[in-house]
Amino acid sequence: WDEPIIFELSQPGRRGVAVPEPGAPAVELPESVRRERAPKLPEMSQPHVLRHYLRLSQENLGFDLNIDVGQGTCTMKYSPKVNDGFAKAIADLHPRQPEDSVQGVLEIYARMESMLAEISGMSRVSLQPGSGSAAIYANIAMIRAYHAANGEGHRDQVITTIFSHPSNAACAKTAGYEVITLMPNADGQPDIEALRAAVGPRTAALMITNPEDTGIFNPRIKEFVDLVHSVGGLACYDQANANGILGITRARDAGFDLCHFNLHKTFSTPHMCGGPAAGASGVSEALAPFLPGPVVEAHDGRFILKYPEKSVGKIRPFLGVTQNIVRAYAWIMALGGDGLRTVAETAALNNNYLMHKILQIPGASAPWGRRRIEQARYSWQQLSEETGVHSEEIGVRAADFGVHYWTSHHPYLVPEPFTLEPTESYSKEDLDEYAAILAHVAEEARRDPEFVKGAPYNQTVHKIDMTSLDDPDQWAPTWRAYVRKHLSGKG
Amino acid sequence: WDEPIIFELSQPGRRGVAVPEPGAPAVELPESVRRERAPKLPEMSQPHVLRHYLRLSQENLGFDLNIDVGQGTCTMKYSPKVNDGFAKAIADLHPRQPEDSVQGVLEIYARMESMLAEISGMSRVSLQPGSGSAAIYANIAMIRAYHAANGEGHRDQVITTIFSHPSNAACAKTAGYEVITLMPNADGQPDIEALRAAVGPRTAALMITNPEDTGIFNPRIKEFVDLVHSVGGLACYDQANANGILGITRARDAGFDLCHFNLHKTFSTPHMCGGPAAGASGVSEALAPFLPGPVVEAHDGRFILKYPEKSVGKIRPFLGVTQNIVRAYAWIMALGGDGLRTVAETAALNNNYLMHKILQIPGASAPWGRRRIEQARYSWQQLSEETGVHSEEIGVRAADFGVHYWTSHHPYLVPEPFTLEPTESYSKEDLDEYAAILAHVAEEARRDPEFVKGAPYNQTVHKIDMTSLDDPDQWAPTWRAYVRKHLSGKG
Amino acid sequence: MTHPYIPNAEPGVRAEMLAAVGAESVEEFYADIPADLRLARPLNLPEPFVSEPDLVRHMEGLLAKNQRALSFLGHGAYAHYVPAVCDEVNTRSEFLTAYAGEPYEDHGRFQALFEYVSMMGELLEMDVVNVPTYDGFQAAGTAIRMACRYTGRNRVLVHSAISADLMSKLRDFLSHDIDIVTGAAGTEVEVDDSFAAIFVETPDVFGRVETRGRELADLAHAHGALLVVSTDPISLGVLAPPAAYGADIVCGDIQSLGMHPSYGGGHAGYIATHDHQPLVAEFPSRLFGIAPTKVPGEYGFGDVYYDRTSFAHREEGKEWVGTASALWGITAGVYLALMGPQGMKELGETVLARTRYAMDALGAHVTVLHGGDVHFREFAIEVPSARELLDGLRERDIFGGVALDDRTVLVCVTECHSIDDIDRLAAAVKEVLA
Amino acid sequence: MTHPYIPNAEPGVRAEMLAAVGAESVEEFYADIPADLRLARPLNLPEPFVSEPDLVRHMEGLLAKNQRALSFLGHGAYAHYVPAVCDEVNTRSEFLTAYAGEPYEDHGRFQALFEYVSMMGELLEMDVVNVPTYDGFQAAGTAIRMACRYTGRNRVLVHSAISADLMSKLRDFLSHDIDIVTGAAGTEVEVDDSFAAIFVETPDVFGRVETRGRELADLAHAHGALLVVSTDPISLGVLAPPAAYGADIVCGDIQSLGMHPSYGGGHAGYIATHDHQPLVAEFPSRLFGIAPTKVPGEYGFGDVYYDRTSFAHREEGKEWVGTASALWGITAGVYLALMGPQGMKELGETVLARTRYAMDALGAHVTVLHGGDVHFREFAIEVPSARELLDGLRERDIFGGVALDDRTVLVCVTECHSIDDIDRLAAAVKEVLA
Structure with a gap:
């Protein structure tokens, strides 16, 4: 979908839901508290509001849809x-x-x-x-x-x-x-x-x-x-x-x-x-x-x-x-007491199994020893040194294959970090597939680093230039700010 | 998604939901009614069944997601x-x-x-x-x-x-x-x-x-x-x-x-x-x-x-x-009585408006007069004669733009038919967009008919060869038939 | 006010659109409707509740008049447990609001239905299963018609004790051109070469499992007739699939496989056969199959043997096809995928065991009919007055069963009834009869 | 049995995976945990309900112990009508189960939240609105801290009558380093140059709308302080946005905008300011903004001024940020899009009118406090015994309000209360007091 910002879908006079009539005399408000200008909220019929948000939902990737092991430390598990x-x-x-x-x-x-x-x-x-x-x-x-x-x-x-x-x-x-x-x-x-x-x-x-x-x-x-x-x-x-x-x-x-x-x-x-x-x-x-x-x-x-x-x-x-x-x-x-223990043991097993697979990828490493409990912080340092591709770029490229990882792992004591936590919810086949995707992207990075750096190619939008977001003259934390700063006030 | 057939996701021993224990003595069945071989149903854990079907759902296009005026005579309207x-x-x-x-x-x-x-x-x-x-x-x-x-x-x-x-x-x-x-x-x-x-x-x-x-x-x-x-x-x-x-x-x-x-x-x-x-x-x-x-x-x-x-x-x-x-x-x-009448009038208005837009597309026509009630059967006959592209192919190509129409309008008294029924649920902008997509595809058909005939390009799968579906030796109305006929019995 | 459901009712846009098409008013679109057919007054309908909260209140007021109780009702609709994932999938907008798209934009629907028929095929051990028809009644009627068309004969023996409702449907649907012969239970089965089929329902209306399937199949086949078996697939984790004893057409209702009773709204019918072209040719329903695409290895889907249908050939097609119960097919697929072979087996074992437990528990106070037979889920009891028993149970907040006649009550037990529930029923029955 | 939630608990795959990593057993993974810290026994938890129907039964048994009645409860949580589309969107798996993806695979979440803050911005007439914090209490606490950091001062005047609960939160959150001065309602407002802010809540705890906003803003500004206003955005279709009378920071709870009360689970907090860099710098929450992509015209999204946050700089960031209430932000966006300007206006008018109607109706039988003020949604009545009145109403199946003290009851009226409901309350109050 190429879904517009909701304000762009507005047409005067429409509405998505009707409100009960007062059924009692109206109250006159004193001027000091009365709203003068109607807020510029979108005016849309109900099916159109629904369609907009359903399309946005399809542009989002929840646990239920993917192998969500990349939000390490966030313990993405199945919510029944x-x-x-x-x-x-x-x-x-x-x-x-x-x-x-x-x-x-x-x-x-x-x-x-x-x-x-x-x-x-x-x-x-x-x-x-x-x-x-x-x-x-x-x-x-x-x-x-x-x-x-x-x-x-x-x-x-x-x-x-x-x-x-x-x-x-x-x-x-x-x-x-x-x-x-x-x-x-x-x-x-x-x-x-x-x-x-x-x-x-x-x-x-x-x-x-x-x-x-x-x-x-x-x-x-x-x-x-x-x-x-x-x-x-x-x-x-x-x-x-x-x-x-x-x-x-x-x-x-x-x-x-x-x-x-x-x-x-x-x-x-x-x-x-x-x-x-x-x-x-x-x-x-x-x-x-x-x-x-x-x-x-x-x-x-x-x-x-x-x-x-x-x-x-x-x-x-x-x-x-x-x-x-x-x-x-x-x-x-x-689950009960035994079930919780099975959860823990399986989370640990899945994590050590995934680590075993990840460490087979040339350029990936996991500092400090071998066995882990339920997650591991890895490093693409070696790959990055060899190719110039950063961990964040690899994660974004992985999204083109339907999985992803989150890279906000400040502080970066582990250079070029990524953290995977497979929890108990994933199958062996899921972990194999996830590791295979990372291996594929790592290989791409060696073959064509610029291509990986230019990712994503398969997502709703293309590579974002984030620089304006730190510039008070340019940032647009709301649509009204955007209209004012970037559309010369013409929404 | 490139979602496998569900049987391909099966792993022995898994299950998606547990059943209550009998809590009473088991019943011995006589041999004549006892099942001998377990059915080869998939064995999957619950999050995996869910993920499979959610992905399939995302590969489907309901009313809620698109401008669904192309299933003419089916009256696709908003279901609150x-x-x-x-x-x-x-x-x-x-x-x-x-x-x-x-x-x-x-x-x-x-x-x-x-x-x-x-x-x-x-x-x-x-x-x-x-x-x-x-x-x-x-x-x-x-x-x-x-x-x-x-x-x-x-x-x-x-x-x-x-x-x-x-x-x-x-x-x-x-x-x-x-x-x-x-x-x-x-x-x-x-x-x-x-x-x-x-x-x-x-x-x-x-x-x-x-x-x-x-x-x-x-x-x-x-x-x-x-x-x-x-x-x-x-x-x-x-x-x-x-x-x-x-x-x-x-x-x-x-x-x-x-x-x-x-x-x-x-x-x-x-x-x-x-x-x-x-x-x-x-x-x-x-x-x-x-x-x-x-x-x-x-x-x-x-x-x-x-x-x-x-x-x-x-x-x-x-x-x-x-x-x-x-x-x-x-x-x-x-809606009430007045609301129902507004439904009818708006359905008629939307249809005549859409017809007005469609008839502006070179190569499209609507036989028999001008005003319609709530839908119209159109023809691409002229376009088809000029380009060799059939109505069905145009509909499939339109799907690449997020809309579609249904072409099973037997009998084909109207040659190269398509039937649009916009109901009361769509906005003017929706109708404009729909007509613009058809106009665009019609233009593509003139410019590069083979390209349109090769559609779709943007869907889960590519152009399907339907011939096997009418051949008893090849048709596969179930996975077990497919495995038998096309995978030499090796599911 | 512009109604939330009708965007173009807004006067501004309405005027703009009228102008674009060059019409003075919407009346022009109705020019073909003669004045004497025009309704000259507004429809006389109740005042609407345009605001959603007002509508909700109105509906909740009506819906609050429905009541619940511990229920042993069955007799054609069953309260098996519906896993939450079934509802999650079938309420997805993408499935709920889709209709008849092509196998490109609606690939998901085709695949989900193909998987449903494929899982049913495994359960039934048959290669051809239809995209669901309306309900098990329709499936039975059509299965019998298929047998008649296939054999070129027009007589069917209804061998099993079936419900009055199903018999009513069969009579309405068949009897203008097909002879329905009923065999009393327990009597000798008699067919000859004029019969197209023997029709068996198992479990039958009393919950009895048919044990002579093979014998009936052989008998039918000896006379060139088919064996048509109607069965609830919920039982097939433990019971033999009819194909195993020779059934040629198997049919039934899939409501048990993940559909809520919904006061009768949960039904869908299946029909299955082996992959035998002349019999496949008699299906009126759509059949979905795998087809190759331009890309090797990709699975496309499409209609198998579409020319059979009334979509293709109107009255020259087989019976008719139209909107039926597709979403319940998808849902039943989700159900079977969740249950798997082990779940279906355990479910069957639990239902068998609890049914027997209930028969024993009630047997202490009333006569249980057909107590020596194998029962799945249902059994009948004989009491002095069905009405009085059910009323008495109702007072104790129990829907005790369905009265089959003045003295017979059909009791239904599923995996959702705990042993405590059954004990509670038995105690209440004892009390009421005391 | 392999648990449905744990695919790799299946013994075969478990053994295979252990072999792959070269471990004898899962014990190896726990080698770092000293023996004396290992729990030597199984956890002592209740027997589980592994089968879903058993679990449902257990839960339904517990949940059935909750009761409903005609409710006039408010005082911090409000039963405004929740349009069905709000629930439809926020129960979509894609939103419900997502977390913190990048703005590519989670473009939809970023856009939906950006649209939420943008619609709030229109309602508030302010350019900067945060991705929601936990609740209105937290928003108030943080808004005051923002004012203190911005002004470099550590004293705040809480001008309005606020709830004891909010005051408890403010004390816990602020009082170790900020002086909280309370102004009794009706008294002269006194501030000096040591104050960071005047804090106003409107409607206040009694439902009174603050009419002296401009005056308070001028007073604050005259002393170099900020005006911080807490307000429920549900009222802003009819009431002036605080920015219109000079508020510098506006905050509150968005539970009214499409969230069910959920026994306290429906809250989320908003904080808004103008686009004034030094004040924007004080937000601890995430702020989402539009950013260009490689493709001209495409809207990307990202974090505005991320360096403010504790994610970026731990204790050097502003307060802290973490998982808060994002889904309620998305939902509030859906709500505002459905309502539009006209819906918000009409809702406000209906609530104002019905509140006044209720004040008049109850005023016939009891003393209504602050009857001369403008009330939105809530008002207090004085009765001989709050407890006895509420108990008496309860017997009549009415939750009549919240006791603020032994003699004061706070009554809440929304668009969901019909005139009949209010009349029923008034009649019941009369009866109980008789």
Whole structure:
């Protein structure tokens, strides 16, 4: 499709949906609040709005359509269609309904909390955060409140690692903390000596991912936790990468005080073009009084909402992204404890199998050792040196074959990086096909680097020139800005 | 996508959905009924089945995605998405539920019947037939039963016209009638003199479409009806082409005894790749006792099912394609009487506008006069003579531009035919675009006929060689036949 | 206000288009319609709900009058479980709103239907399966007509106990030129060389599985007749496909394979034969097959033997063809692909086991008919009053079954009924009869 | 049995893959995990429902415990009508299951979100709108932080009456380094040069429309501060966009624009500014913009000013960015495209009129607070006991509103409430209070 921008489809007088007549006397608005000019929204009939968006949808590539292993660290797994129906079944529930009218939803929250507590070893879990990063922020808020409640408000440093998700650093900074970032040692592990040097009376917490996006599990993780505890800090586990360790090892067992899961990664809720997602913050008994409010508790066989004693308050309106909690609950219930372990083992098997295939491609490498858990960060450094083709260009060219990978893997400690995480959802044949496509593109890069650099050839649009997007005089973050700057005001 | 045949995706041991365990002792089957060999169905995991069919769906072009005016006579109009929800809401209703537990559905049937009675002028309407052709068959069955009940079972001829849908002839034949087909006169109208010659004591009925697929309304239609009545025959109106005359003229007012509508054409239910559809058979008071059973009747403020006295019996199991009845009902209720008339007028306007545009294309013509109702049959005869390119090839090439037309317009009284019916759902811009694409292809045909004949270039597959499909030694109506005949049995 | 469904009803564009075609008003387009046929008044229809929320409210009000209960209803429509992926695929706009495109822009539809017939072929062990007709009733009627045309005879023995509804359909569809002879169950089967076919339904109306298939086939064939078997493919994971015991034409309804009952809207019919040209020639439905394209190795699709059809030759074609139930064919394909051989087998085992369990559970309180036969999914019980039993169960929020006559109730059990559900039914039956 | 979600759990393929990588068992992949961290037992989770029908039954059992009633609940989540096309688009697999592809294979997502921000821009009369953040609470918190960073100040006046929940969020998110000063409604507004912003919510927690926007903007600007306005865009078909009276940052929740309440799952936050580079620099969210491609005239898309973000610079970026609520942005775009200018205007008129009608109807029986003000969608009533009123209404199958305190109930009216619904509420209130 060569689908225009929606404003170009507008014709005066049309509309896509009609609104009920007031049925009551009109209200005259005072001039100070009355809208003067009608907004320049598109005017389109219903089938035309639908056609436009259906065509746009066909110009998008969801998990369901492709071998989506290239969004490494994002854990693209199958979100069962049956669960969408459960999500839909709560669409009309209002979050301020009386508790006794939403016992079904509250029971799902309560059951989900106890299952995630079992999976992580934690005591309590809040499902309020709307994403993984929001859960990280919630955890930091609890850390801050905990120290403040203990008269330790002076602790103003948070330690993280360079391979932990940027939000660990960024949320800590937003919450007022100074951020100390540990770099990896020669084995690709966060350096414990650097941690030893960093901890002290100002340490509020360690925020760490494990396995990091390299897919390598940190074997000394308990030492890290103990070290932070020894100076009075808390240890917070970013479990975005939990897919390979479900039922294998648990956050609390390594001594962590807090952790979070991304339900849209590990627990299968759909990624929705980037949310709404769902995050789960798990905490130890000591942190439980600080959980965001409200939490769900059982009381005389009924489920009620309660504010924890020293709650940090609201992270988001209401209880959480409920439709995703419902989906994730149903997913766990379709698998059970053994099933989750099979998920983890298969994710690890798929990843090591894919790595085996990728490392056979001349020019591809994976730094730091051999076995991984559920993902691996690879490098095209050698290929790039030989051909001048960059990793991003290879990913874009791969899209011409119906697969893709995402290249925003700052920081680029691994040069020319790409990160693959095959999860448990893919078949051996899928992994073979994916590796074959990358091998083909790598070969193309050797044969005709300019051709690969000129990709894509098979997509809705051709190679984009991104330079104007950083220029305030040229950027066009809305159609009205574009019309003003580039069409001389003539939309 | 280059999507394999599903059997090629199978891997032993996989499955897409699990089945409940029996929970009760197994039953030993006697050998005579026990299946010996497992069927060679594909073995696939759930995300893979989904991906396969989603890709196939993207290789298909529904109304929602394109300017679907090329399936002339099929009345491709917008099927509102909101109505799909109503259809879904009755999915779990069982057709043998007690009447008092399905009052909502029965009320919709009753209301729908009276609305269609008003629209057609008929006394009663059966919604049982599963399609337009099934409604034609139901009408013939009623005609047969009516004559038999009146001791006129000797009437063994049905008269139809060449531009009426083939099912009028074919259903009559199946029902045991001899079929007499009227050809058009010089004005493109069925010849009344030919009718006069055909009617007689053997005449059971006239089955006629109006406007025919030419889009021309037969101004002498009442004379046709009167003539048939004069010899004791019945007049049956195929209203597949009713979209342009809703609220303008009615079947019963012209004297017809029976008529049928295609709810999936005129009343917006989706075409579903070719059904399930829904047909409505309307009849006069005299024919009402012969309606297929059961019918819905109001009784003491409740709706009940009843068998008409002299019912022809079942046309299909149960009451009809209920989800489509619900959709069609909702569609009428969103428009009302005035809205239906606007539908008709706009369909006529769109058609005449499109005809105006098409006739500007050199090489295109539309036989028989100027104004049409809701569709028109065109001819590429001139273009074809000049270039050697056939209508079908032009339609296929148009598909490369995201639109298409259907070329199965037997009989080919109009040479190199194509039939366009723009309905009320399209915008002026859509019609302009459609005409521009045809103009472009016609121009291509003049410039490079071989190129157009070699189309398509932009579709999932390239030009198909259909010859094997008529050869019993080569045809492969299933994969197992293909494997046997073309892969030497090695699937 | 411009209606959301009718873009060109907007007065400005309407005027512009009229001007382009040179018409004063739309009346010109209706010039051919004589004045005395013109409706001189507005249609007398209810006030519309133009706004979508108002329409939704109206419809929800109507739909709320429908009720649900624990249901043991069958007798021609079945509440097997519909996997979510089936609904996901058949509600895709691309499939839901497509019609009759060419095998280029509609390649997906052709392939999906070809795959459906191919999977049915595997289940049935037959090489030719039609693009679905309306329903199992139509499939049975057409299958019998095919046998008559093939043999040039016009008599059929309906051997099995079939439903009154199916018999009504067969009479309407066949009896003007075909003799329908019914064989009472249990009696000797008698056919002679005037018969075109023996028609068998298995499981029959009482849920009994026909065990004498081979015998009937041999008998039919001995007289130059065909064996036509109607069967629900849902059973074929465990039951032998009719072709295995000699059936020549197999037909039935695929509603069980992924379609919701939808108050009777879930039906579609299949007809299958071996790849025997003279019999293939008798199909009225479309048949889709693989065809090569300009590019070696590419699979194209098209119509097999199109000349058979009424599309090609009007009344000279076989019966007629038109819009039927294609989307349910695609859906049944999705269903079979999800289930696979193992799923179909397990489903069959579960249904067999639970049916037997239900027969035993109810047998403790009422007479179960034909208790010694193999039953799949359905069985009948005899009670003092069918009406009173069903009313009593209804009060207990159970649709207990379908009354076949005053004293006989047909009970249906699928994989969706848990053992608890069956126990609940049995307990309720006991209570009502007490 | 191989689980339907895990293709490679099948033992044969598992063995084959292990052999390919040269591993004895999956244990090798876990070699880095010390033994004392290994969970030595199976997870103690409930027995699963592996078969889909069993799972559906379990879930339906739970979900059936939720109840519905005629609802006048609002106070942060709103049951506006959701057009069916919104759900159709946002349940498409292509959008539902996509994530973060490049602007080639995910061109559709980029365009749909660009169109969303562009339509919001028209509604707001502002040139820069973010790809949605989590919800209106987050948008308010971030908008205030943006004002603080922009002005280099750390004090904000919350001028409007806002909900306790929003205040809780603002305190959690801001108060460690920003002073939140609250102004009691009706009192004189006092700010000085230490203030970064005046924060206004309109309609406020009581549904009152702020009429002194221009005055507040002038006051803020006079002190070098910004006016930050939080508003529900659903009202902007009739109410002036805050930019029209001088707002510098506008923010709020888009749940009303096509999202179901979903027990709190329908929220997404927007933030908008003019195209003023220093203020644009303070956005933490992604901004999508048009960019040219190799082919003249083709629209490509990409990130505007990516360097602002934590993706680019971790803690040196502005706050943080991550997965938020993109699909609700796309959906809100569909909603606005369906409604168009006329639909938004009519919707606003209907809500205004029905709100006033409800105030008058209830005013006959109870005290309506702030009755002289312009209300949009919500208003508060004062009653002897909020609890008793709501319980009494509940018995009459009505969720009558939200108790703001022991004596105050907030009532919400949208276009989905018919005049009959409002009359029914009023009659029930009268009854309960009698």
